[in-house]
Amino acid sequence: MSVEIWPRIAPEELKVAIRESEERELGWLVQELHETLTNLKHGLEDCYALLAPIDPGSTLVLSTPRNEIVKGTITRVGTRIVKGTIHLRLRTLPQQTISINPNHPIHLGPLTTLHTLLTHSIDLLNLTLSYSYPTESSPTLDKNTSSPQFLSAQLRLLSQSFTESLAILKGPPLLNSDPSWTSRSAAPSHFIPPLTIPSNSSHNQSSHPCLSFHLTIQDSSLVLWLRTLEPAHAPVHFSTKLALAIGTARRLEHDEAERVFGYCCTGGDSTGLPHIHNSNHDPNIPLAPVLSGTRRKEVEVYVREKVRVESADPSLMSLTAKLTALTHTLSLARRNLAAVMGEEMED
Template sequence: MSVEIWPHVAPDQLKAAIETAEKRELDWLIDELRETLTNLKHGLEDCYALLAPIDPGSTLVLSTPRNEVVKGHVTRVGTRIVKGTIHLRLRTLPQQTLTINPDHPIHLTSLTTLHSLLTHSIDLLALTLSYSYPSATPTAPLPTDLPPPHFLSAQLRLLAQSLAEASTHLKGTPQTAPDPSWTTLSASPSHFTPPLPQPHTNSSHPSLSFHLSIQDSSLVLWLRALEPADAPLNFGTKLALAIGTTRRLEHDESEKVFGYCCNGNVNDAEHTHSTPPAALPQEHTTTATSHTPPGNQPVPLSGTRKPNNSHSNNSSSTTKHPAVDVFVREKVRVESADPSLLSLSAKLTALGHTLALARRNLAAVMGEEVGGEGGED
């Protein structure tokens, strides 16, 4: 079965008609993309608001189920843990209470990077809209000079990569996978009142590692009781360990030596938040029209904060602590679901699906292929 066009059209006329129809379809899709990009920008601003440092913040309970090994709460404001009180009854350490020093809040690495990614994404959308539709409004007709489709495709690819990375930071490291970041990104002693003791070479004094991370949009606290690997043992303890009357607590990190230090400290200035999204369109309107980017290249963002993965949990001091080889005598994990982060994750997932559909539609009209939602072509 074949399709015939009647009356017959000359090949040259048919080719011109096909090109005209494809151009009309592409123009229509670019017109539709204006509304899609605007909705994406509004959605990302909602995500930004969920991570904004607004008092009183979110109070999260940190307690172990069915026992009172760990019992307490912390308060998250934006990307920082600003206060909290946690009571500990670990088997290998004396009973104690940890109080977070309000003057030295704990910065969460994943949320700090997520904040930068959201800022970068909103900035990218504002610049794309100001360049592609400089004089258009959602209800006004498109200007006669339409943006190059390859430019829009490149900008959408960058945005997809940014959203995929943001979702990855919210998802965090799987619980079944080892996460060695605690050896360098544990909270430094100055974040607590009184300061936490730290392990020292040739000392038998036990210490504690306090490490906060994000997993599946929940706040996860890892507590590790540490013992220097070269700590002297008395004869009675050695004999008890040898004959089995005394055993170390079994966990996945037992009998392993780790190089532990608190060298992840950076200055508070590095954690200051970026310009709020509301100021982005005015900031970049002139930048977008001051030059014409290549048709298949994304517009570089001038004067904006790029995503940075170098932030650490600690921000109060730049003091370097030498690494000490330690054993993990006891390990406790406490998880607390964060409603704001759960909502943020759901919104990012929905925005990712919307962006993926827009990219597939544009690629189909342009006769190109598009990769997955993560932006890999």
């Protein structure tokens, strides 16, 4: 089947007519995108509100299934854990209860980065709307800033921001060991009473384990990793050696057992030297900032016990659902614009 235009048009005139038709279609699509971008802005503001530091915050339950090795609650307000009480019955530590110091809340690095990305996305949308759809009160703008090419570039940047935000909420793969705990565990001063930390000093070496308290985000849930640590060069009592030799005692088995780690508990104090991660580290998890002050040295430690506690966060789950829907809407808008402009859209 073939299509012919009647009355016949000269090839030169046909090219002009096709170009004018494409320009009209592009102009119509750009105007239609105004409503789409406005809806995206409103949806992003809803996502932003879910991370807003509004009291009383979200109270989340921490409990290991069946055995209740860990049992307690924590309260998240915005990107911080402001209070909480957790009862521990770990096999390598005496039974104890730790509380989060309300005067020194724990800042969640992934949520802080997510908050920054959402703020950047809203600012980017405001800029795009004001430049691509100027009003009478808007200042005189350069013609290039209101072109479809400018709009396409802005939507590409917005798509990258959405992708990074969803990656943070997804978190690192569950099957892969996340090395960020070696430098991002909560500092001892976040707790009442303060947690003890391992030391390389020969005067402080002890066979009694210390505790690493590491919070992260995975599948829109708050995940707590508890690790009991022992200095790698701490002396082992003769009774312990004998018990291990005859089989009356054994090490707890987990994926980090008998491995030496460089532990530097900088946490949220921002006074320590951040650990240098390997190439497999998730780039969405920020490193500890380095400020002037006393730098803490790494301590070589063994992980004697490792416990994972997951707590579903309704606000983060809602944020993920909203952001996923906004990403789909943005992808459709970019695909339509690229098709009319005759461009290949990058994934």
